[in-house]
Amino acid sequence: MRRLFGSVRAKAALGATAVVAVALVATGIAVLLVLRSNLTGQTDLRAEIAAQNVASQVALDVPYDKLHLPDSDENPVQVVTEHGRLRAASDDLDAVTGTATTAVRPASSTPDHDHGDDHGDDHGDDDHDNDHNDTGHSDNDDPPRGEVSHDHAHFSSGTATVDGDTADYRFAAVEVTNGDDDTLIVYVGAPLTTEQSAVSTVRSAMLIGLPVLLLVVAGVTWLVTRRALRPVEGIRREMAAITASQDLARRVPEPGSHDEVARLARTTNETLTALEKSVDRQRRFVADASHELRSPIASLRTQLEVGAAHPELLDVDGAVADTVRLQQLAADLLLLARLDAGERPGAARIDLGELVREEVSRRHAGRVPVTVQAVGGLEVDGSRGQLARVIGNLLDNAQRHARSGVEVSVRERNGRLVAEVADDGPGVPPGQRERIFERFVRLDDARTRDEGGAGLGLAIARDVAHRHGGTLTVGDGSVFALDLPAPRSQDSPQARSAPA
Structure with a gap:
């Protein structure tokens, strides 16, 4: 269960379902509120129209018991004085809340200024005319009329019991004045049954439909995610198989789509290719290193065993040469290991021309002379020891292959520092110009000339150049060019020329 709900498919399905649920709940609440508001507004409008109708009759001084009231079930009515005294109400009204008074039957009239007291129980056309004459109006005047308030009606919620049935x-409430200038308030209700029924129906539909819709969303998300992640599962299985078999020649399947999963598969295969090359390179390195170490060790052991048995036959010079060769090879292997481990070069400021002249001066006893043309004051940032190793390896390589001389130049070109080492030897064939920088690679001609060489000098030189942000290439005429970035703009002193 924990594995199931910890999967990407489950998380995606739960996340999508949660988002849709929140959206649907918020939308449903908003729909219900809008629906209730609209239906309540329509109910208020019906109640206001009925109240205006009754208020118009009151304004015309229609007697309270002669008012034409709407059906009690649809519109229960109360006519109340401004002091809360009931003057008229629907006949079937048994109880009411939410209005100015809970009374449902008018109180007995008393002589006062109220409209009902002026007419008593003997309301008729003649008495109505006489009452108006008593107020000062002549027989020829129009009957007095009140006025319905033009202000908006006031609304309230309550209950009414009509014929024993209670509803919301x-x-x-509409304010009106009658002909005697008495202020009364007409309350007319409109039932909320339709509004409540509609809201209840919509709410029930949402309560039923929401879980179904969420199940559909979860199922569709699960299926879509499962289909989308199926290639990822294939990649995972293949990677597990590669790990178990340690066969780096295998590759993960690449889907035909152009989405992120396809790019992941391609990147994974590229990583496997690079890893395979790295492992093969490391294996060859170990094999070549073992082979190179075996020769001087075996030679040294043989000489020591012969010397132990026959001291007069001990070749001390040969033993020392084998020991030096073994020491140099161990130093080269250690430097390559540090470079492969990502060792960062130092940050010393080095005069490249001066460094070249120092390395040339150490090789006065070389087979061929070396001529230096170096611009002074050209500085680089890096490790002095490693850069000296590069210059030294290039000089040794040039002196081994040169016929009569070696030329070294240091100059600035396009904002970078370039040190070139050229010899007049046979040169490097174009097809071998990249291969000679591989580790333990020696061309056939080099093998005849370079006794004791392990084929690591140029490989070390290129690796050091790359670590310093530069390049090492070979061109026509056996010209090796070391290109390094300049730390800042350099001056251009005069070139110097010195034979060595």
Whole structure:
């Protein structure tokens, strides 16, 4: 179970479901609120229209018991004075809340200024005319009329019991004055049954549909994610098989799509290719190093065994030469190991021309003379020992292959420092110009000339150049060019020429 819910498919399905659930719940709440608001507004409008109708009758001084009231089930009515005294109500109204008074039957009239007291129980056309004459109006005047308030009606929520059935209502309150200038408030309710039914229906539909929709979203997300991640599972299985078999020649399957998974597969295969080359290179390095170490060790052992048995036959010079060769080879292997481990060069400021002249001066006893043309003051940042090793390896290589002389130059070119070592030897064939920088690689001609050489000098020189942000290449005429970045703009002193 933990593995199932820890998978990417499960996380994607749960995440998508959670997002959709939040969105649907928020949308559902908003829909319900808007629906309820709209339906309540329609209910208020119906109640206001009915209240305006009753208020118009009151304004015309229609007697309270003669008011034409709407059906009690649809619109329960109360006519109340501004002091909260009930003057008229629907006949079937048994109880009411949410209005100015809970009374449902008008109180007995008393002589006052209220509209109902002026007319008593004997309301009729004649009495109505006489009452108005008593107020000062002549028989020829128009009957007095009140006024319905033009302000917006006020609304409230409450309940009403009509014929024993209780329901929720929205009440509209409209203010009106009658002909006697008495202020009354007409309350008319409209049932909320339709609104409640519609909201309940929508809410029920959402409660039923939401889980179903979430299940659909979770299922579709699960299936889509599973299909999308199927190539990833294939990559994982193949990588596990490669790890178990240690066969770096195998490759993971690459899907035909052009999405991120396909790019992951291609990158994985590229990584496997680079890893395979690195492992093969390391294996060859170990094999070649073992072979190169075996020769001087075996020679040294033989000489020592002969010397132990026959001291007069001990070749001391040969033993020393084999020991020096073994020491140099061990130093080369140690330097290559440090370079492969990513050792960063130092940050010393070095005069490249001066460094070249120092290395040339150490080789006065060389087979052929060396001529130096170096511009002074050209400095580089790096390890003095490693750069001296590069210059020294290039000089040794040139002196081994030169016929009559070697030329070394140091100059600035295009904002970079270039040290070139050229000899007048046969040169390097174009097809071998990259191969000679591989480790333990020696051309056939070099093998005849270079006794004791292990084929590591040029490989070390190129690796050191790369570690210093430069390059080492070979061109026509056996010209080896070391290109290094300049730390800052250099001056251009006069070139110097000195034979060695």
